[in-house]
Amino acid sequence: MNQLRSLRSQETTLARFVCVVLLTLLVLFVTFFLPPVADSQLAGGAAITIVILGLSWLIGWSGQISLGNSGFMAVGAYAAGIWAHHHNATPLIFTFVLAMVMGAFSGLIIAIPSTRLRGPYLAGMTLAFSAAITPLAQNFTSVTGGEGGLFFNELTTPSWFQHLFSGQNATINANAQWTADLAVVVAGVMFFFMANLFHSRTGRAMRLVRDNDVAAELMGINLPLTRTLAFVIAAAFAGLGGALYAVINATVTPSTFPLTLSITLLTLMVLGGIGTLSGAVIGGIIYSFSANLVSHINALTGVNPASNLGANMQGIIFGTLLILTMLFAPTGIAGLRRPIRRLTKFRRRLATTENVK
Amino acid sequence: MANFLASQFMHNIFSGLAQGVLYSLIALSLVIIWQSTHVLNFAQGAMAMFATYLGMTEIDRGVGYWWCVIISVIAGVIFGGLAERVLIRPLYGKPEINPIVVMIGFLGVIEAVATAIWTSTTRNITSPFSQIYFHANGQVILLSPFVIFQIILAIVIMLLVAALFRFTKLGLQLRASALAPEVARLLGVRVNRMLTIGWMLSAGVGAVAAVIIASGTFGLFPTNMDGIFVAGFIAAAVGGLESPIGAIAGGLLIGLAEQFILSYWSATLAPLGGLLILVVALMIRPQGIFTKAVGRRV
Numbered sequence: 001m002n003q004l005r006s007l008r009s010q011e012t013t014l015a016r017f018v019c020v021v022l023l024t025l026l027v028l029f030v031t032f033f034l035p036p037v038a039d040s041q042l043a044g045g046a047a048i049t050i051v052i053l054g055l056s057w058l059i060g061w062s063g064q065i066s067l068g069n070s071g072f073m074a075v076g077a078y079a080a081g082i083w084a085h086h087h088n089a090t091p092l093i094f095t096f097v098l099a100m101v102m103g104a105f106s107g108l109i110i111a112i113p114s115t116r117l118r119g120p121y122l123a124g125m126t127l128a129f130s131a132a133i134t135p136l137a138q139n140f141t142s143v144t145g146g147e148g149g150l151f152f153n154e155l156t157t158p159s160w161f162q163h164l165f166s167g168q169n170a171t172i173n174a175n176a177q178w179t180a181d182l183a184v185v186v187a188g189v190m191f192f193f194m195a196n197l198f199h200s201r202t203g204r205a206m207r208l209v210r211d212n213d214v215a216a217e218l219m220g221i222n223l224p225l226t227r228t229l230a231f232v233i234a235a236a237f238a239g240l241g242g243a244l245y246a247v248i249n250a251t252v253t254p255s256t257f258p259l260t261l262s263i264t265l266l267t268l269m270v271l272g273g274i275g276t277l278s279g280a281v282i283g284g285i286i287y288s289f290s291a292n293l294v295s296h297i298n299a300l301t302g303v304n305p306a307s308n309l310g311a312n313m314q315g316i317i318f319g320t321l322l323i324l325t326m327l328f329a330p331t332g333i334a335g336l337r338r339p340i341r342r343l344t345k346f347r348r349r350l351a352t353t354e355n356v357k
Numbered sequence: 358m359a360n361f362l363a364s365q366f367m368h369n370i371f372s373g374l375a376q377g378v379l380y381s382l383i384a385l386s387l388v389i390i391w392q393s394t395h396v397l398n399f400a401q402g403a404m405a406m407f408a409t410y411l412g413m414t415e416i417d418r419g420v421g422y423w424w425c426v427i428i429s430v431i432a433g434v435i436f437g438g439l440a441e442r443v444l445i446r447p448l449y450g451k452p453e454i455n456p457i458v459v460m461i462g463f464l465g466v467i468e469a470v471a472t473a474i475w476t477s478t479t480r481n482i483t484s485p486f487s488q489i490y491f492h493a494n495g496q497v498i499l500l501s502p503f504v505i506f507q508i509i510l511a512i513v514i515m516l517l518v519a520a521l522f523r524f525t526k527l528g529l530q531l532r533a534s535a536l537a538p539e540v541a542r543l544l545g546v547r548v549n550r551m552l553t554i555g556w557m558l559s560a561g562v563g564a565v566a567a568v569i570i571a572s573g574t575f576g577l578f579p580t581n582m583d584g585i586f587v588a589g590f591i592a593a594a595v596g597g598l599e600s601p602i603g604a605i606a607g608g609l610l611i612g613l614a615e616q617f618i619l620s621y622w623s624a625t626l627a628p629l630g631g632l633l634i635l636v637v638a639l640m641i642r643p644q645g646i647f648t649k650a651v652g653r654r655v
Contacts, residue, residue: 065454067461113636119453120397120598124590125639128632131587139625259583263461270458308473315469322462326455327447 016195024188028181036176038289040248043176045288046183047245052269052280053194054237060275061203062230063210065119068110068126069238070261071133076103076239077246077256081150082143088153092247096186096240103239104232111231116224130262137254149253152246155179179248186244187284190237195277197233206230267322273334282333290314363496369616371499377612378511382566383582383589384596384604385515386559391598392535393555396445396456400464402582402589404440404560405567407467408433409577410475412568413482422485430564437560441553471579479581484572507569514565515605518558522601531555584628588615591631595638610634 031039055069079102080095114125137144144150157178197203208216209226217223246252268287273279286293294314295305303310325332361367383402390398398404412429416422444463448456486503522528533541534551542548570585571577592611596603614630 059454065457113640117639120391120457121594121639123397123399123457124587124594125635128587128591128635131584132629132632135625135628139623260465263465266458266461267465274454308476312469312473315465316473319462319465319467319469322465323444323459326459326462327444330451330455 012199013196017192020188020192020195023191024184027184027188031177031180031184034177034180039176039180041288041291043180043183043248044245045284046180046187047241047248048265048268048287049187049241049280049284050190050244051238051241051265052272052283053190053277054234054241055265055269056272056275056277056280057194057197057206057237058230058234059269061198061210062206062227064114064227064230065123066126066231066234067123067262067266068129069234069265070257070259071110071126071130072103072106072235072238073242073245073261074130074133074137074252074257075106075235076100076242077252078137078144078150079103079239080243081145081152081246081252084152085145085150092155092182095247096243099243100236100240103242104236106239107232107235108228110235111228114231127259127262130257131259133257134254134259144254147254149251149256152250152252154250155182155247183244183248186240190240191277191281194237194280198277202226202229264318267318269332270322270325270330271332273332274330276332276334279332279334290318293317360494360496362493362498365620368499369620370613371504373613373616374609375504375507375612376616377609378508379566379570379585379608380588380592380611381605381608382511382514382562382569383585384592384608385518385601386562386566387590387593388596388598388601388604389518389555389559389562391593393531393559394441394445394449394552395453396460397590397598398440398559399457399460399586400440400467401559401563402567402586403464403467403471404436405433405563406577406579406582407471408436408560408564409567409571410471410579413480413571413577414475416482422483426568429568430561433564433567434557434561437556437558437563438553440560441556445556446549446552468579475579477579479576479578480571481576482572488574503573507573510565510569514562515601518562519601521558527554531558587628588612588631591635595634597642 027042031042034042051069051073054072055066058064058066058069076099080099083090083095083098110126110129114122117125138146155175155178157174161178161181162174205216205221205226206229208219209221209223213223216226242257246256249256264287268283269279271286272281272283291314294317297317298305298310298313303313305311305313329335331338383405386405387398387401390396390401409429411432412425412427415425415428420428440460440463444459445456448459484503484506486501486506488501488503490501491498520528522532530541530546531551531554533544534546534548535555538548541551566585567582570581575581588611589608592607593604594607595610596605596607598604611631611634614634615627618630619627
């Protein structure tokens with residue numbers, strides 16, 4: 001532990017790498033023991049984590065509000081879908097890179113008029129973008145497949161993985177687990193990138209632009225370029241997350257990325273903690289298991305899940321949580337660390353003073 | 358004349374204007390809130406929808422249409438005041454993302470609660486005005502008594518709001534507390550109360566728009582205001598968020614643009630019209646077309 005700590009102060013990138021690898025391995029280990037349903041939920045959560053990482057970077061670090069990330073997700077997913085439609089046998093990694101590039105490109109297009117805007121104008125501009133994506137996908141049916149959408153080939157589990165995995169219903173379980181593991185590894189890689197980006201020169205410049213753009217400009221930071229870069233990176237992450245999400249579900253339709261998804265993303269990011277890496281992961285985990293959580297709450301309160309109220313419980317709980325978080329704990333779950341640490345430190349100090357007595 | 362009124366061009370003008378006045382009303386209500394508290398209320402449409410449900414379901418109990426309208430508007434006004442007091446007041450002076458996020462959360466709660474109570478099926482409300490289009494020499498003119506009522510009511514509401522701000526003592530106090538809160542407070546204006554009244558007024562205007570929309574062919578369902586809110590916001594942003602005239606003009610512009618795209622290009626692409634107008638308008642003048650550019654003090 002001490003070695004890790006000293007490593008952290010000297011070789012920060014290496015330490016970050018070790019931490020991410022350990023965390024990813026831990027989650028991979030866990031997937032071996034989860035039922036297939038939980039595995040596929042986890043896969044969706046990993047995809048959403050990638051999107052939230054980008055959103056957290058954009059809102060938390062560059063201070064630009066975006067409600068358009070579901071639109072960027074749709075761009076990435078459709079780029080992957082259209083490519084897979086014509087070129088069946090492309091390796092998955094190529095599809096993902098393509099989705100990132102197309103997502104980044106759409107981010108650039110939106111950023112050019114948007115970076116001159118602030119606060120509510122920006123929120124509305126990006127909102128209008130994500131509202132316009134669904135009609136676009138519905139309209140150009142020859143490319144996007146219209147309402148029916150596009151289909152991906154089912155992910156095939158490699159044989160070595162199936163051998164490694166021995167269960168009663170081996171193929172179904174192995175497929176779900178392979179999907180989850182793949183998604184978790186991709187999320188781990190993107191987490192590592194974002195962790196480095198947060199602490200890079202660009203990341204520091206971004207924070208200065210957020211806190212005091214005049215000072216940033218005086219330091220020689222190119223404001224429009226920095227703001228545009230924030231959008232492009234967030235959109236690339238969202239594009240990849242969208243493509244991963246579509247590949248996991250093996251389909252992409254206009255209704256996969258509704259306007260409300262942007263709101264869900266924002267909720268998850270705020271709940272996890274704006275502008276924190278761990279917050280994005282917490283958000284992804286909440287997304288994965290929100291259905292279980294809601295049915296648990298339904299069971300606790302005795303609400304019939306098939307009733308009208310039960311079906312809308314998720315919206316009510318999440319909306320209320322979002323409001324309460326913003327009003328009373330704006331730093332989210334990740335931000336709770338600080339008061340807890342302060343409390344433990346206080347207790348320790350209390351203990352030592354008692355010992356002295 | 359009848360031929361001209363029944364032409365495709367005039368069809369588009371009539372439908373565009375009818376839709377545009379609704380966008381204008383929503384845009385106007387957003388501008389009122391923006392002027393008084395510098396908050397963009399993302400739950401504006403949903404709050405109006407909920408108020409409309411509260412009033413309009415009274416029809417089932419045999420209450421007359423106009424009483425239901427009044428109940429809806431009063432519910433909207435109370436709702437607006439409560440939202441400002443409970444949700445927005447603790448957030449003054451915080452980063453501008455905080456009220457936006459809170460109102461987005463509120464939007465989610467309202468829509469979920471409305472779906473839980475009234476289900477997501479569309480409810481059609483019979484208004485006292487006919488929806489059947491006029492005819493002239495056997496040709497259809499895209500105007501019905503209801504559409505005329507819709508346009509006239511919207512104009513009346515806009516004039517009332519304008520008169521309130523321009524000619525009454527309350528309007529003067531509202532403008533004063535928006536423009537210079539400290540000075541207004543020193544001169545004896547209860548600024549906090551003015552902020553609440555601004556929200557109540559805005560929610561009332563929004564409720565009127567929602568009632569008209571619910572009574573028309575669009576019907577009432579829990580998410581029926583989503584698209585209209587986006588269009589109304591775009592209208593307000595094109596006008597500059599500060600200017601009521603700009604909001605109204607922006608609303609009409611968006612309504613007409615959507616109608617012409619729908620007519621000459623594609624029905625599904627109509628929502629793109631708003632986005633295109635917004636991009637072009639913001640590229641030319643990032644602070645909106647109808648507002649003076651304000652230099653930021655360093």
